[in-house]
Amino acid sequence: MDTTLLIAAAIKIGVFIGITLSFVSICVIFERRFSAIIQDRVGPNRTMVPLSILGFKKDFALPIGGLTQPVADGLKFILKEDFTPAYVRKFFFWLAPALVVVPALLTMAVVPFGSPMQIGESWIPMAVADLNVGPLFVFAIASLSVYGITLAGWASNSKYPFFGGVRSCAQMISYEIALGLSIIPVLMMFGDLNLGHIVEYQAANGWLLLPMWGEGWTLERWLMLLPLGIAFVVFTTSIFAETNRMPFDLPECETELVGGYHTEYSSMKFALFFMGEYAAMVVGSAIIVTLFFGGWSIGFGLDGMLPIGAWWVSLLHIGCFLTKVTVFILFFILVRWTVPRFRYDQLMTLGWVVFFELALINVFLAALILAFPAIGWGGFIGGFIALVIVSFLLIKIAKGASTTTREYGAV
Amino acid sequence: MATIKVQRPKLSAGEKIYFGAIFKGMVITLRHAFRSLVGKSVGAKELNSTGVGITMQYPEQKWDEELPEYYRGTPALVTNEEDREKCVSCQLCEFICPPKAIKITPGEIPTDDEWAKVEKRPKAFDIDMIRCIYCGMCEEVCPEEAIFLRPDYVVTGTTRKEMVHDKDRLYEIGGKRVGLVNKWNDLK
Ligand code: SF4
Ligand code: SF4
Numbered sequence: 203m204d205t206t207l208l209i210a211a212a213i214k215i216g217v218f219i220g221i222t223l224s225f226v227s228i229c230v231i232f233e234r235r236f237s238a239i240i241q242d243r244v245g246p247n248r249t250m251v252p253l254s255i256l257g258f259k260k261d262f263a264l265p266i267g268g269l270t271q272p273v274a275d276g277l278k279f280i281l282k283e284d285f286t287p288a289y290v291r292k293f294f295f296w297l298a299p300a301l302v303v304v305p306a307l308l309t310m311a312v313v314p315f316g317s318p319m320q321i322g323e324s325w326i327p328m329a330v331a332d333l334n335v336g337p338l339f340v341f342a343i344a345s346l347s348v349y350g351i352t353l354a355g356w357a358s359n360s361k362y363p364f365f366g367g368v369r370s371c372a373q374m375i376s377y378e379i380a381l382g383l384s385i386i387p388v389l390m391m392f393g394d395l396n397l398g399h400i401v402e403y404q405a406a407n408g409w410l411l412l413p414m415w416g417e418g419w420t421l422e423r424w425l426m427l428l429p430l431g432i433a434f435v436v437f438t439t440s441i442f443a444e445t446n447r448m449p450f451d452l453p454e455c456e457t458e459l460v461g462g463y464h465t466e467y468s469s470m471k472f473a474l475f476f477m478g479e480y481a482a483m484v485v486g487s488a489i490i491v492t493l494f495f496g497g498w499s500i501g502f503g504l505d506g507m508l509p510i511g512a513w514w515v516s517l518l519h520i521g522c523f524l525t526k527v528t529v530f531i532l533f534f535i536l537v538r539w540t541v542p543r544f545r546y547d548q549l550m551t552l553g554w555v556v557f558f559e560l561a562l563i564n565v566f567l568a569a570l571i572l573a574f575p576a577i578g579w580g581g582f583i584g585g586f587i588a589l590v591i592v593s594f595l596l597i598k599i600a601k602g603a604s605t606t607t608r609e610y611g612a613v
Numbered sequence: 614m615a616t617i618k619v620q621r622p623k624l625s626a627g628e629k630i631y632f633g634a635i636f637k638g639m640v641i642t643l644r645h646a647f648r649s650l651v652g653k654s655v656g657a658k659e660l661n662s663t664g665v666g667i668t669m670q671y672p673e674q675k676w677d678e679e680l681p682e683y684y685r686g687t688p689a690l691v692t693n694e695e696d697r698e699k700c701v702s703c704q705l706c707e708f709i710c711p712p713k714a715i716k717i718t719p720g721e722i723p724t725d726d727e728w729a730k731v732e733k734r735p736k737a738f739d740i741d742m743i744r745c746i747y748c749g750m751c752e753e754v755c756p757e758e759a760i761f762l763r764p765d766y767v768v769t770g771t772t773r774k775e776m777v778h779d780k781d782r783l784y785e786i787g788g789k790r791v792g793l794v795n796k797w798n799d800l801k
Contacts, residue, residue, distance in 0.1 A: 238666065239645070240642045242656075242666040242667045536639060537639075539642055
């Protein structure tokens with residue numbers, strides 16, 4: 203390994219973690235301002251740079267509409283008293299917040315931020331780790347954060363956090379199945395698990411959900427839009443559930459559980475949970491963008507015209523990627539302030555009865571379409587009929603299961 | 614106890630899929646967001662806001678003209694038409710004040726004064742505006758109609774001392790009140 207790569211890796215780690223963390227604070231200000239204008243309010247719009255506490259005469263009002271609010275929020279969290287109740291299990295109580303933040307930040311390592319940059323002889327991929335098992339790594343690490351929340355609930359040694367922890371445990375494990383199954387069609391389509399290659403393919407041949415250039419104009423790609431659309435819906439919804447965002451934020455639902463798993467936490471420990479939630483949201487948006495909306499590619503065949511490898515092209519692509527992620531974050535926020543919270547049994551029914559089956563059928567549907575050139579019309583129609591029959595039976599069983607839950611109450 | 618069975622409404626297939634409802638909801642929330650951004654929120658004009666939502670940007674914009682005459686802001690002392698302090702320092706308000714915000718030092722009116730027959734007036738009259746809860750009890754209880762809750766509400770200060778309104782300040786806020794009880798005048 204030559205030194206250029208090592209230095210580049212160190213720089214990339216610093217920069218990308220910096221980007222993710224600053225996105226977390228951007229998320230917070232977006233969340234507050236966007237929810238405010240949705241509700242016909244103003245939101246925090248006049249936070250200043252408090253020069254007066256540094257000994258200057260006047261506070262300095264930047265005309266930036268309260269963009270310094272996250273700084274003030276952060277400072278507040280750091281300066282608050284860090285109170286640890288006497289009855290908690292100390293070790294796990296301290297461990298839990300870290301277990302929430304670290305996985306969220308770790309998953310960012312495989313996301314390609316931009317097109318590879320050429321420095322001297324070596325090509326430097328714009329991802330911290332250009333793994334060949336990108337999506338699997340993301341799922342493996344992201345599912346670790348359930349330990350953080352569950353441990354927080356358990357270690358707090360108090361009822362409401364415990365309920366929150368249990369709920370989140372069940373919820374995240376249920377939705378992980380739908381999450382994993384739903385992207386199988388996507389991976390079958392690419393035939394590759396390297397996120398960098400996936401994005402390069404999309405840059406050349408049309409984004410997954412927008413096959414409009416390169417080799418995108420084939421019947422197969424347009425037929426694939428159906429299973430891919432289903433995959434997108436299931437995946438996005440499962441990401442909402444995984445990140446404990448609004449329609450599925452039962453682990454911390456204020457009306458029932460005070461604060462849920464973080465009720466007993468204060469100060470910076472609480473801030474870590476807060477950051478973990480938003481970092482998970484940023485990573486979720488990044489993954490969705492990478493898989494379905496072409497990652498860093500500008501699209502419409504424009505990437506092919508740029509001299510890939512030049513530093514400014516890489517930066518341009520990073521900008522493009524971050525713009526897309528921002529749009530998705532805004533979408534996350536919009537959903538949070540639009541959709542009311544689900545009931546817990548509805549959540550479980552949606553996960554196990556609807557999404558699990560849907561994702562499963564979807565895998566075979568995608569396989570059928572992809573196999574069409576090999577099996578011909580006969581195989582296609584036979585397979586299709588078999589799939590319809592199996593899906594029908596599956597739906598029947600699922601319906602039976604869901605009525606049982608409705609009659610006997612949520613389990 | 615009679616049991617009432619409630620039938621859940623039957624949903625059509627479109628309603629069961631749920632996406633239509635989410636989409637409609639998003640259109641509504643986005644419309645609100647957009648209206649807020651261009652300053653056309655419903656009610657923005659009636660509430661006289663800057664337009665970002667229906668919120669009024671407080672220190673720059675105020676609603677003072679709209680305040681009703683009976684608005685219960687800071688309590689203040691008043692004088693009558695002839696500039697006589699109406700308060701006779703009976704200390705009823707001091708006793709009634711729930712958070713004990715009022716402190717009165719009564720004083721005698723000298724015999725050579727025009728209003729000697731009133732006998733007493735406050736030497737010092739302090740209302741601690743940190744304690745005051747704007748309940749209006751003092752106004753209610755005053756037999757002389759000498760203390761009123763005025764429509765001023767901006768009471769700020771950087772020290773505790775600044776927040777205590779003394780007699781001069783109270784008369785300055787209260788000003789002159791005409792056409793009320795004129796117990797001590799010849800008019801009566
Ligand atoms: S308004 Fe109420 S609290 Fe304030 S001074 Fe009068 S009696 Fe006391
Ligand atoms: S303000 Fe009224 S109640 Fe209070 S001491 Fe003066 S006369 Fe009495």
